[in-house]
Amino acid sequence: MxxxxxxNDNILRRQDLITLTNKTNxxxxxxxxVITVxxxxxxxxxxxxxxxxKVNQARKxxxxxxxxxKKRLRYDIPKYRKDRLLETRTSSNRMTTQTTSEQSLTSTSDNKLTHKNTTKSLTFEKI
Known part of the structure; x- marks a missing residue:
C-alpha cells in the first residue's frame, strides 16, 4: 500500500514538474x-x-x-523652330517671287495685301 x-506521489510530482516546466517554457x-520584437x-x-x-536619393x-x-527640350525646340523658320522663310521667298510677278500687274494697294497674305502663310506654316 x-x-x-x-x-502516486511520484506521478503527481512528475506531473507538477511537467506543468511547471510547461509554464516556465x-x-x-x-x-x-518580447526581446526579439x-x-x-x-x-x-x-x-x-x-x-x-535611399528613397530621397531616388526622388532627387x-x-x-x-x-x-526640360533643359533638353528647351534647347531642342528652338533648334527645331529655327529649322522650321528657315523652311518657312524659303517657302515665303518662293511665295514672294510669285507675288512679285503678280505685283507688276497690280497696284501698290494690292501690294500691301499680298504682303499680308505672305505673313499669314508664314503663321499658318508655323502652326
Whole structure:
C-alpha cells in the first residue's frame, strides 16, 4: 500500500514538474518574443534612415532627370523652330517671287495685301 501511494506521489510530482516546466517554457518563450520584437524594432529604427535616404536619393534622381529633360527640350525646340523658320522663310521667298510677278500687274494697294497674305502663310506654316 505504501508503495502504491509513493508511486502516486511520484506521478503527481512528475506531473507538477511537467506543468511547471510547461509554464516556465511559456514564460521563456514570451520573454524571448518580447526581446526579439524589441531587438527587431531597434534594428528597424536603425534601418529606417537608410531606407529614407535611399528613397530621397531616388526622388532627387527623378527630379534631376525631369529637369534634364526640360533643359533638353528647351534647347531642342528652338533648334527645331529655327529649322522650321528657315523652311518657312524659303517657302515665303518662293511665295514672294510669285507675288512679285503678280505685283507688276497690280497696284501698290494690292501690294500691301499680298504682303499680308505672305505673313499669314508664314503663321499658318508655323502652326
Amino acid at each position: 505504501q508503495k502504491i501511494q509513493d508511486d 511559456k514564460r521563456i518563450n514570451q520573454a524571448l518574443q 524589441s531587438i527587431m524594432g531597434k534594428i528597424m529604427i536603425r534601418l529606417l534612415p537608410t531606407t529614407n535616404q 534622381r527623378e527630379k534631376q532627370l525631369k529637369e534634364d529633360n
